[in-house]
Amino acid sequence: MAGPAGDWPEAAAATSARSVLGGYRTYARRWVFLLVISLLSYSNATLWLSFAPVADTIARHFLLSTEQINWLSLVYLVVSIPSGVVAIWVLDSVGLRWATTLGAFLNFSGSVIRSIPCMAIGIQDPFVLLLGGQSLCALAQTLVIFSPAKLAALWFPEHQRATANMIGTMSNPLGILVANLLSPILVKTEEDIPLMLTRNKAYIILAVCFGGGIGIFSSFSALLEQVLCVNGYSSEFAGLCGAFFIAFGVLGAVALGLYVDRTKHLTEAIKIGLCLTSLACVAFAVVSQLQGQPVALAAICSLLGFFGFSVAPVAMELAVECSFPVGEGAAAGLVFVLGQAEGVLIMVLLTSLTVRHAEPSVSTCRDGQGPLDWKVPMLLMAGLCVLFSCLLVLLFHTPYRRLQAEADASPSIQEDERPGTATTLDHVPYLAATP
Numbered sequence: 135m136a137g138p139a140g141d142w143p144e145a146a147a148a149t150s151a152r153s154v155l156g157g158y159r160t161y162a163r164r165w166v167f168l169l170v171i172s173l174l175s176y177s178n179a180t181l182w183l184s185f186a187p188v189a190d191t192i193a194r195h196f197l198l199s200t201e202q203i204n205w206l207s208l209v210y211l212v213v214s215i216p217s218g219v220v221a222i223w224v225l226d227s228v229g230l231r232w233a234t235t236l237g238a239f240l241n242f243s244g245s246v247i248r249s250i251p252c253m254a255i256g257i258q259d260p261f262v263l264l265l266g267g268q269s270l271c272a273l274a275q276t277l278v279i280f281s282p283a284k285l286a287a288l289w290f291p292e293h294q295r296a297t298a299n300m301i302g303t304m305s306n307p308l309g310i311l312v313a314n315l316l317s318p319i320l321v322k323t324e325e326d327i328p329l330m331l332t333r334n335k336a337y338i339i340l341a342v343c344f345g346g347g348i349g350i351f352s353s354f355s356a357l358l359e360q361v362l363c364v365n366g367y368s369s370e371f372a373g374l375c376g377a378f379f380i381a382f383g384v385l386g387a388v389a390l391g392l393y394v395d396r397t398k399h400l401t402e403a404i405k406i407g408l409c410l411t412s413l414a415c416v417a418f419a420v421v422s423q424l425q426g427q428p429v430a431l432a433a434i435c436s437l438l439g440f441f442g443f444s445v446a447p448v449a450m451e452l453a454v455e456c457s458f459p460v461g462e463g464a465a466a467g468l469v470f471v472l473g474q475a476e477g478v479l480i481m482v483l484l485t486s487l488t489v490r491h492a493e494p495s496v497s498t499c500r501d502g503q504g505p506l507d508w509k510v511p512m513l514l515m516a517g518l519c520v521l522f523s524c525l526l527v528l529l530f531h532t533p534y535r536r537l538q539a540e541a542d543a544s545p546s547i548q549e550d551e552r553p554g555t556a557t558t559l560d561h562v563p564y565l566a567a568t569p
Contacts (some may be wrong), residue, residue, distance in 0.1 A: 135496065137269065141395060142295060145536070146293075149234065153561040156425055160289070160291055160502040161177045161289070164285075164289040164290060167285060167289065168282075168285060168298055168301060168302055169183055170290075171232065171234060171278070171281045171282060171285060171302055171305075171487060172282075172301060172302050172305035172550045173237055173280075173305070174234065174237060174241065174278050175275075175278045175282075175302065175303075175306045175309065175316070176277060176305040176308050176309040176312075176511070177245075178237075178271060178274055178275050178278050178279075178306070178309065178539045179306040179308070179309025179313070180267075180309035180310070180312050180313045180529070181241070181245055181248075181271045181304075181309075181313075182207065182210050182246065182271065182272075182275070182309070182310070182347050182354055183207060183314065183356065183376075184312050184359070185203055185206045185207065185214040185264075186203075186206075186207050186313070186356045186357075187314050187356065187358075187359050187369060187372060187373045188211070188359070189204070189360060190202045190247075190360075190363070190369070190499055190500040191358055191500060193252045194480070194500065195371050196251065196260045196261065196264070197318055198214070198260075198261055201244075201485075202487060203263055204356065204357075204481075205265065206265060207286065207352075207355075207356040208270050208481055208482075209269055209472045210268065210271070210275055210307060210352075210354070210474075211349075211352060211450055211475075211477040211478045211481065212272075212478055213269050213272035213475075214229075214272055214276045214470070214471065214474040215471060215474055215475050215478070216276055216558050217237070217273050218276040218280075218467055218468075218470060218471030218474065219270070219471065220276075221233065221276035221280050221467060222280065222463055222464045222467040222468065222471075224236070224276070224277065225280055225281065225284050225463030225467065226284075226464055227463075229536035230281060230288070231282055233277045233280075233281060234273075234277070234281060235245070236279035237274040237278045237281075237423055238274070239274075240270050240271065240273045240274035240277070241270075241271055241274040241278070241299060243267075243270050244266075244267045244268065244269070244270030244271035244272075244273075244274065245267065245271065246267070247263055247266050247267035247270065248266070248267025248271075249267070250265050250267075251263050251264060251422075255561060272533050273362040276413045276467070276470070276471070277304060278306075279303075279469060279470055280463050280466055281302065281463075282298065282299050282301075282302025282303050282447075282450070282452060282466075283363075283450045283451075283453075283462045283463065283465070283466035284462045284463045284466075285298065285302060285504075286298040286299045286302070286356045286462075287454065287462040292297050292444075292537065292540055293336055293381045294395065295395075295450065295451065296391045296394050296395045296400075297391050297392060297395050297452050299391070299400075299447040299450055299451060300387050300388060300391030300447040300499050300550075303382070303387070303446050303447045304384045304387045304388070304446070304447070305449060306441065307380045307383050307384065307439075307443055308380060308549070309459055310318030310355055310376070310380050311376070311377050311379075311381055311384075312441060313370075314355075314374075314375075314376030314377045314380065314509070316378075320393075326516060327419070330530075334413060334457055335429025335455060335463075335478065336456040336530060336531060336532035337453065337456050337457045337532075339525065339526060339529050339530045339537055340449065340452055340453060340456065340469065340526070340530055340532075341453070341468060341469045341472045341558070342472065342476075342477040342522075342525070343408075343471035343523070343525050343526035343529045343530070344404075344445075344449040344469060344473065344474070344516060344522075344526070345440065345469055345470075345472035346521075346522040347408065347411070347473070347477070347519070347522055348470065348476070348477060349467075349473055349475075349476035349477030349478075349479070349480040349481070349548055350415070350477075350480060350515055350518060350519050350522075351442055351443075351483065352473075352480075353476040353477060353484055353486070354438075354515070355377075355379070356481065356555045357481070357484065357485070357508075358372050358375060358376050358379075358435075359372035359373070359376075359506070360443060360499070361422055361424060361508045361512065362375065362431070363498045363499040363505075364497050364499060364505045364506055364507070364508060365422070365423065365424065365425045365499060366425050366496035366497065366498055367428065367431070367494065367498065368498055369498075371428060374432065375431055375432055375435040378432055378436040378439065379435045379436065379438060379439035379441055380438070380443070381436075381438030382436040382437070382439045382440040382443075383440060383442060383444065383477065384443065385404075385440060385442045386407075386439070386440035386441060386443055387443050387446065387447055388395070389444065390403055390407065390444040390447075391447055392450075394448055394451070397468065398534065399539065400448055400451055400452050400455065400534070401447065401452065401530065402450055403448050404448045404452060404526070404530075405445065405526060405527045406524040407441050407442070407445035407448070408445060408522070408526055409523050409527065409545075410437075410441040411438065411441040411442040411445070411519065411523065412516070412519045412523040414434055414437040414441055414442070414467040414522045415438060415442075415516045415519040415520070416513065416516040416519075417434045417437075417514040418431075418434045418435065418438060418512070418516070419513050419515060419516035421434055423508070423512065423513055424510050425496060433548070444465075449469065450466045450469070452532070452568060453465045453466050453468075453538065454466060454536060455532065455533075455535055455536050456532035456533075456535065456536045457535075458535035458536035459535075459536075464561050471477065480515070480518065481513075483514070484514065484515060485509040485551060487510050487514065488506040488510075488511055489506065489507050489513045489553075490505070490506060491508070503535025506560075520537075525526065
């Protein structure tokens, strides 16, 4: 049924295979492919936020402003808006294998370019190379982050999809965890949208609300150190809070992924999770403005990650369910693209609302300028989180179209790994019918 990569679009192959009556076959090597995509996503996220935890030190060393350092993180969001549309086409038309290969090449090239200012002497404008390298990595980000939903749909049976999606999705915040932990330790001193998606009310609500959550979490990760240093918290502590944020997020995603795989309570899980995320976000907005509260801040960041990141793979599964039979890459990818667009607006809005402190403070910020007042931006961030959560709870309702279609077909699943069987990523082995 499946031909060479690129000869048969994956979405069409998947749709055709789903219409075949009889049993289906899964292959153990699917876990190897999931590992490859997870490692690529992990490294891409590490490159994204490696500057943010030590923003003031990087700014001083390269003689850059804090706004320029913020753009090294913000460029991921800006680039991913146009490149995300291309990534959707690549995944659904060219194939998962080529998307992964291209993402790896862009990721490697960007990491090399951004390291040049640290290796070469006499660079007149290091910001150009830093931003150029980050831009190539940002192009890779959309290919990498859109892939787990596609891989889960094509290679995994329905009772493992949320778990596979969770593993692939959560490898990205794991990379952020490493960036938050290692950067402060190492630096002590000086990235054709189907028309029907625009007509699907449930999908639009999910995309706008969860996309807003992506934007809020992106802004939170990029600005965390700048928010905390104003009230006397060190960059090491900010990095630790960022690490707690990701680590507990992964734990929450694992628990919730296993739960929804067993119960299929996708809608209930995302609504409850977003409500709890909003409570944690409000708590952070308040406590982050207080001095001498390290334990409370660490606990709140942990809860914010635990509740917030846990709903990410569930949201991606819901995007596929409410838009079926649209291709998985397009369904999950558009949510992420919209999230990046909202992230740009949110991050620019938050930073534009900051003002300089006129009076002396306990600030540990080392950018050579006066400390910023983040009270209004943080309250706005919490208000937006509450707004998106309320809209999703009140307005989002959808049938599980993909699960219903599969239940009507009643396929039997077989685990088969026969020696000598040749397959590629784009041959869709899980969807190949057994005799």
